[in-house]
Amino acid sequence: MEITNLLHVMFQIWVINWFLNGQFISLGGQIMSFDDWNQIADPLETVFPKVTKCIFHKYGPSGSIQQHDALCVMALNIIHEKIYTVLWFWLLFLFIASVLAVIWRIASFFLYRRSLRFNQLMFRRANSGKFNPYNVIQVVNGCEFGDWLFLYYLAKNMHGFLFS
Structure with missing residues (x-):
């Protein structure tokens, strides 16, 4: 079951990494090495943008559809970046604990x-x-x-x- 736990944690990391287009695995390292003065963009901003360009379609005075460009604030991404940051560190902790449990079980199996x-x-x-x-x-x-x-x-x- 300890090997199954390790495989499950690895599968969860893989699924989240796939869901975030391959940017989840390096997310925690980028967050810990981020320095406001040396880098231009926040690493979380590239994964979870807070502002984006939106195109609105609405009816104009003549009844035809007009297209308007605007900036949209994506408020949920502010919450998502914090959730995925905590999730990254939690999965790292679970991965390390699972690896240590498997190593301990193998060592005890051969040394008993x-x-x-x-x-x-x-x-x-x-x-x-x-x-x-x-x-x-x-x-x-x-x-x-x-x-x-x-x-x-x-x-x-x-x-x-x-x-x-």
Whole structure:
């Protein structure tokens, strides 16, 4: 499920980037490096313009349709730029957390039987006084990863005396 979470976050970033014509991925970096004095245009202004040219069609005095050019204020884009900025940083946080969770799960999968020090770190909270990691290693050697994970969750949520 952690890999699925990572793939889902990556899919969401891809969809939003596609929706914003490829400008979402670089949006946060441009916002953080924006300097009012050195650049002419705000990076958010290129993605979410606040003012645009509008063409109005209306009936003139003779009854024919006349075309008028005007400037239109797009007030919702002011809100959208803030929403997508927060969304960019939130998705970045979720992406980093998901990558770290997958790395942790892979590391724990490969270390649970092989490393005495790893098990000592994992089960240290179980019983700080008389904890013997060799007892855990003896139990873990006959277990699969799911069984080890179950023991870890028991150690994390039980009183140390009961777990011993």
